[in-house]
Amino acid sequence: MTSDAYPAPAKVNLWLEVVGRRADGYHLLDSLVVFAGVGDCLWAEPAGTLSLAVQGPFAEGIPADGGNLVLRAAHLLAEAVGLPARGRLVLDKRLPVAAGVGGGSADAAAALRALAALWRLEAGEELLLGLGAALGADVPVCLYGRPALMGGIGEVLSPAPALPEAWLVLVNPGVGLSTAAVFQARTGAFAPAGALPAAAPRDAEALADLLAGRRNDLEAPARRLCPEIDAVLGALAATPGCLLGRMSGSGATCFGLYATAAEAREAAAAIAADRPAWWAAAAPILGTAE
Structure with a gap:
Protein backbone atom coordinates (compact mmCIF):
# COMPACT_ATOMS: atom_id res chain seq x y z
CA MET A 1 0.00 0.00 0.00
CA THR A 2 1.09 3.58 -0.61
CA SER A 3 -0.33 5.03 2.60
CA ASP A 4 1.70 5.58 5.75
CA ALA A 5 2.35 2.57 7.95
CA TYR A 6 1.30 2.75 11.60
CA PRO A 7 3.26 0.35 13.80
CA ALA A 8 1.54 -1.56 16.57
CA PRO A 9 4.49 -2.74 18.69
CA ALA A 10 4.34 -5.49 21.27
CA LYS A 11 3.52 -4.24 24.76
CA VAL A 12 5.62 -5.87 27.47
CA ASN A 13 4.86 -5.65 31.19
CA LEU A 14 8.28 -5.69 32.85
CA TRP A 15 6.33 -6.01 36.08
CA LEU A 16 2.59 -6.33 36.66
CA GLU A 17 1.37 -6.16 40.24
CA VAL A 18 -2.32 -6.59 41.05
CA VAL A 19 -2.82 -4.31 44.03
CA GLY A 20 -6.59 -4.33 44.54
CA ARG A 21 -10.02 -4.67 43.02
CA ARG A 22 -12.74 -2.10 42.51
CA ALA A 23 -16.35 -2.63 43.52
CA ASP A 24 -17.23 -3.26 39.86
CA GLY A 25 -14.79 -6.17 39.70
CA TYR A 26 -12.03 -4.50 37.72
CA HIS A 27 -8.56 -5.11 39.13
CA LEU A 28 -6.19 -2.29 40.07
CA LEU A 29 -2.71 -2.59 38.64
CA ASP A 30 0.79 -1.25 39.08
CA SER A 31 2.91 -1.97 36.02
CA LEU A 32 6.02 -0.86 34.18
CA VAL A 33 5.18 -1.09 30.49
CA VAL A 34 7.62 -0.92 27.60
CA PHE A 35 7.32 -1.54 23.89
CA ALA A 36 9.47 -3.88 21.84
CA GLY A 37 10.76 -3.30 18.34
CA VAL A 38 8.55 -6.02 16.90
CA GLY A 39 4.82 -5.95 16.28
CA ASP A 40 1.88 -5.66 13.95
CA CYS A 41 1.47 -2.93 11.35
CA LEU A 42 -1.60 -1.14 10.01
CA TRP A 43 -2.27 0.91 6.88
CA ALA A 44 -5.27 3.09 6.04
CA GLU A 45 -6.27 4.59 2.70
CA PRO A 46 -9.35 6.45 1.45
CA ALA A 47 -12.42 4.42 0.50
CA GLY A 48 -16.15 4.98 0.22
CA THR A 49 -16.91 2.41 2.90
CA LEU A 50 -15.10 0.95 5.90
CA SER A 51 -13.30 -2.36 5.42
CA LEU A 52 -10.54 -4.38 7.03
CA ALA A 53 -8.23 -6.93 5.45
CA VAL A 54 -5.98 -9.04 7.67
CA GLN A 55 -2.75 -10.59 6.44
CA GLY A 56 0.45 -11.90 7.95
CA PRO A 57 1.65 -15.00 9.84
CA PHE A 58 -1.04 -14.75 12.53
CA ALA A 59 -3.94 -13.66 10.33
CA GLU A 60 -5.74 -16.99 10.58
CA GLY A 61 -8.74 -16.78 12.87
CA ILE A 62 -8.59 -12.97 13.21
CA PRO A 63 -12.07 -11.58 12.47
CA ALA A 64 -12.32 -8.92 9.78
CA ASP A 65 -15.82 -7.92 10.83
CA GLY A 66 -17.37 -5.95 13.68
CA GLY A 67 -15.77 -8.26 16.24
CA ASN A 68 -12.33 -6.86 15.45
CA LEU A 69 -11.04 -4.19 17.81
CA VAL A 70 -9.67 -2.20 14.85
CA LEU A 71 -13.15 -1.78 13.34
CA ARG A 72 -14.63 -1.05 16.75
CA ALA A 73 -12.04 1.71 17.14
CA ALA A 74 -12.95 3.10 13.72
CA HIS A 75 -16.67 3.23 14.51
CA LEU A 76 -16.06 4.75 17.94
CA LEU A 77 -13.85 7.50 16.52
CA ALA A 78 -16.32 8.24 13.71
CA GLU A 79 -19.18 8.52 16.18
CA ALA A 80 -17.16 10.78 18.46
CA VAL A 81 -16.33 13.27 15.69
CA GLY A 82 -19.59 13.01 13.76
CA LEU A 83 -18.16 11.59 10.54
CA PRO A 84 -19.03 8.49 8.52
CA ALA A 85 -16.65 5.60 9.14
CA ARG A 86 -14.79 5.23 5.85
CA GLY A 87 -11.44 3.81 4.86
CA ARG A 88 -9.70 0.68 3.67
CA LEU A 89 -7.64 -0.75 6.51
CA ALA A 111 -6.25 2.42 13.98
CA LEU A 112 -7.19 5.50 16.00
CA ARG A 113 -3.95 7.23 14.96
CA ALA A 114 -4.24 6.17 11.31
CA LEU A 115 -7.87 7.22 10.91
CA ALA A 116 -7.37 10.51 12.73
CA ALA A 117 -4.72 11.28 10.12
CA LEU A 118 -6.73 9.89 7.18
CA TRP A 119 -9.82 11.90 8.16
CA ARG A 120 -7.64 14.97 8.87
CA LEU A 121 -8.96 15.32 12.37
CA GLU A 122 -7.49 17.63 14.95
CA ALA A 123 -8.12 14.97 17.56
CA GLY A 124 -6.37 15.76 20.83
CA GLU A 125 -4.70 13.21 23.04
CA GLU A 126 -7.47 13.49 25.62
CA LEU A 127 -10.09 12.40 23.08
CA LEU A 128 -8.01 9.50 21.77
CA LEU A 129 -7.08 8.30 25.25
CA GLY A 130 -10.73 8.44 26.30
CA LEU A 131 -11.78 6.39 23.27
CA GLY A 132 -8.93 3.99 23.96
CA ALA A 133 -10.08 3.43 27.54
CA ALA A 134 -13.56 2.60 26.23
CA LEU A 135 -12.06 -0.04 23.93
CA GLY A 136 -9.89 -1.84 26.49
CA ALA A 137 -7.62 -1.41 29.49
CA ASP A 138 -4.40 -1.70 27.45
CA VAL A 139 -5.37 0.66 24.61
CA PRO A 140 -4.45 3.91 26.44
CA VAL A 141 -0.89 2.78 27.16
CA CYS A 142 -0.55 1.61 23.54
CA LEU A 143 -1.62 5.09 22.44
CA TYR A 144 0.95 6.54 24.86
CA GLY A 145 3.49 4.43 23.01
CA ARG A 146 6.57 4.86 25.21
CA PRO A 147 7.83 3.44 28.51
CA ALA A 148 5.19 4.16 31.13
CA LEU A 149 4.10 3.48 34.66
CA MET A 150 0.53 2.23 34.45
CA GLY A 151 -1.96 2.36 37.31
CA GLY A 152 -5.68 2.18 37.97
CA ILE A 153 -7.24 -0.34 35.59
CA GLY A 154 -4.81 0.83 32.91
CA GLU A 155 -5.94 4.40 32.41
CA VAL A 156 -3.54 6.14 34.84
CA LEU A 157 -0.31 6.74 32.94
CA SER A 158 2.90 8.55 33.77
CA PRO A 159 6.38 8.56 32.23
CA ALA A 160 8.62 5.71 33.32
CA PRO A 161 12.00 6.42 34.87
CA ALA A 162 14.76 6.63 32.28
CA LEU A 163 15.61 3.12 31.13
CA PRO A 164 18.94 1.90 29.75
CA GLU A 165 19.35 0.39 26.32
CA ALA A 166 18.43 -3.30 26.54
CA TRP A 167 17.09 -6.13 24.41
CA LEU A 168 14.24 -8.56 24.84
CA VAL A 169 13.59 -12.03 23.53
CA LEU A 170 9.85 -12.69 23.35
CA VAL A 171 8.75 -16.34 23.27
CA ASN A 172 5.24 -17.73 22.94
CA PRO A 173 4.53 -21.49 23.05
CA GLY A 174 1.64 -21.25 20.60
CA VAL A 175 -1.02 -21.37 23.31
CA GLY A 176 -3.55 -18.58 23.75
CA LEU A 177 -4.64 -17.54 27.22
CA SER A 178 -7.80 -15.68 28.18
CA THR A 179 -6.97 -12.62 30.27
CA ALA A 180 -10.27 -12.98 32.13
CA ALA A 181 -9.53 -16.63 32.93
CA VAL A 182 -6.10 -15.77 34.32
CA PHE A 183 -7.50 -13.03 36.55
CA GLN A 184 -10.22 -15.42 37.76
CA ALA A 185 -7.59 -18.05 38.59
CA ARG A 186 -5.67 -15.64 40.78
CA THR A 187 -5.97 -16.40 44.50
CA GLY A 188 -4.83 -14.80 47.73
CA ALA A 189 -4.77 -11.32 49.18
CA PHE A 190 -3.58 -8.25 47.33
CA ALA A 191 -0.05 -7.10 48.10
CA PRO A 192 1.00 -3.46 47.85
CA ALA A 193 3.06 -2.34 44.90
CA GLY A 194 6.81 -2.30 45.28
CA ALA A 195 8.79 0.91 45.61
CA LEU A 196 10.26 2.79 42.69
CA PRO A 197 14.06 3.04 42.59
CA ALA A 198 15.75 6.13 43.94
CA ALA A 199 17.85 6.33 40.76
CA ALA A 200 17.26 5.15 37.21
CA PRO A 201 19.04 1.88 36.34
CA ARG A 202 22.31 2.64 34.58
CA ASP A 203 22.51 -0.49 32.37
CA ALA A 204 20.71 -3.71 31.52
CA GLU A 205 22.17 -5.52 34.52
CA ALA A 206 20.89 -2.83 36.89
CA LEU A 207 17.49 -3.00 35.19
CA ALA A 208 17.41 -6.75 35.77
CA ASP A 209 18.23 -6.20 39.45
CA LEU A 210 15.39 -3.68 39.72
CA LEU A 211 12.90 -6.04 38.05
CA ALA A 212 13.96 -8.93 40.27
CA GLY A 213 12.54 -6.98 43.20
CA ARG A 214 9.14 -6.66 41.52
CA ARG A 215 6.72 -9.30 40.25
CA ASN A 216 4.04 -10.35 37.80
CA ASP A 217 1.12 -11.40 39.98
CA LEU A 218 -0.56 -13.13 37.04
CA GLU A 219 2.35 -15.46 36.35
CA ALA A 220 1.42 -18.08 38.96
CA PRO A 221 -2.23 -18.47 37.89
CA ALA A 222 -1.21 -18.42 34.23
CA ARG A 223 1.31 -21.20 34.82
CA ARG A 224 -1.41 -23.31 36.44
CA LEU A 225 -3.62 -22.83 33.39
CA CYS A 226 -0.80 -23.19 30.86
CA PRO A 227 2.08 -25.44 31.98
CA GLU A 228 3.91 -24.65 28.73
CA ILE A 229 4.92 -21.34 30.34
CA ASP A 230 7.30 -23.29 32.59
CA ALA A 231 9.06 -24.69 29.53
CA VAL A 232 9.33 -21.24 27.95
CA LEU A 233 10.86 -19.73 31.07
CA GLY A 234 13.25 -22.66 31.32
CA ALA A 235 14.34 -22.24 27.71
CA LEU A 236 15.00 -18.53 28.21
CA ALA A 237 16.94 -19.12 31.43
CA ALA A 238 19.19 -21.60 29.62
CA THR A 239 20.37 -19.08 27.02
CA PRO A 240 23.69 -17.27 27.53
CA GLY A 241 23.26 -13.66 28.58
CA CYS A 242 19.71 -13.92 29.90
CA LEU A 243 19.63 -11.52 32.85
CA LEU A 244 16.00 -12.17 33.84
CA GLY A 245 13.06 -14.20 32.54
CA ARG A 246 9.42 -13.38 33.26
CA MET A 247 5.95 -13.70 31.81
CA SER A 248 4.43 -10.61 30.18
CA GLY A 249 0.88 -9.48 30.91
CA SER A 250 -1.51 -12.38 31.34
CA GLY A 251 0.68 -14.68 29.21
CA ALA A 252 1.54 -16.96 27.67
CA THR A 253 4.34 -14.90 26.09
CA CYS A 254 7.44 -14.60 28.26
CA PHE A 255 10.45 -12.36 27.87
CA GLY A 256 14.12 -12.64 28.54
CA LEU A 257 16.15 -9.50 29.21
CA TYR A 258 19.58 -9.17 27.54
CA ALA A 259 22.30 -6.53 27.50
CA THR A 260 23.23 -6.80 23.81
CA ALA A 261 21.60 -7.36 20.44
CA ALA A 262 23.96 -10.23 19.68
CA GLU A 263 23.01 -12.14 22.84
CA ALA A 264 19.30 -11.61 22.22
CA ARG A 265 19.45 -12.61 18.57
CA GLU A 266 21.49 -15.72 19.33
CA ALA A 267 19.05 -16.70 22.09
CA ALA A 268 16.00 -16.24 19.87
CA ALA A 269 17.61 -18.24 17.07
CA ALA A 270 18.56 -21.07 19.44
CA ILE A 271 15.06 -21.29 20.92
CA ALA A 272 13.43 -21.18 17.48
CA ALA A 273 15.72 -23.96 16.24
CA ASP A 274 15.03 -26.13 19.27
CA ARG A 275 11.28 -25.41 19.40
CA PRO A 276 10.11 -24.70 15.83
CA ALA A 277 6.44 -24.68 16.89
CA TRP A 278 7.08 -21.74 19.21
CA TRP A 279 7.23 -18.07 18.22
CA ALA A 280 10.48 -16.35 19.22
CA ALA A 281 11.66 -12.83 18.39
CA ALA A 282 14.54 -10.63 19.51
CA ALA A 283 13.89 -6.88 19.68
CA PRO A 284 15.17 -3.78 21.45
CA ILE A 285 13.17 -1.97 24.10
CA LEU A 286 11.93 1.14 22.32
CA GLY A 287 12.40 4.60 23.79
CA THR A 288 15.40 3.85 25.99
CA ALA A 289 18.55 5.89 26.46
CA GLU A 290 20.85 5.84 23.46
Missing part, protein backbone atom coordinates in the same frame (compact mmCIF):
# COMPACT_ATOMS: atom_id res chain seq x y z
CA VAL A 90 -5.01 -3.45 6.14
CA LEU A 91 -3.61 -5.15 9.24
CA ASP A 92 -0.40 -7.15 9.02
CA LYS A 93 -0.73 -9.51 11.99
CA ARG A 94 2.79 -10.44 13.10
CA LEU A 95 2.18 -10.99 16.82
CA PRO A 96 0.57 -14.14 18.23
CA VAL A 97 -3.02 -13.80 19.41
CA ALA A 98 -4.16 -13.83 23.06
CA ALA A 99 -0.49 -13.76 24.00
CA GLY A 100 -0.15 -11.13 26.74
CA VAL A 101 1.67 -8.60 24.55
CA GLY A 102 -1.30 -6.36 23.80
CA GLY A 103 -1.53 -7.11 20.08
CA GLY A 104 -5.22 -6.30 19.73
CA SER A 105 -4.88 -3.19 21.89
CA ALA A 106 -1.88 -1.96 19.90
CA ASP A 107 -3.83 -2.56 16.68
CA ALA A 108 -6.75 -0.49 18.00
CA ALA A 109 -4.38 2.32 19.02
CA ALA A 110 -2.79 2.26 15.56
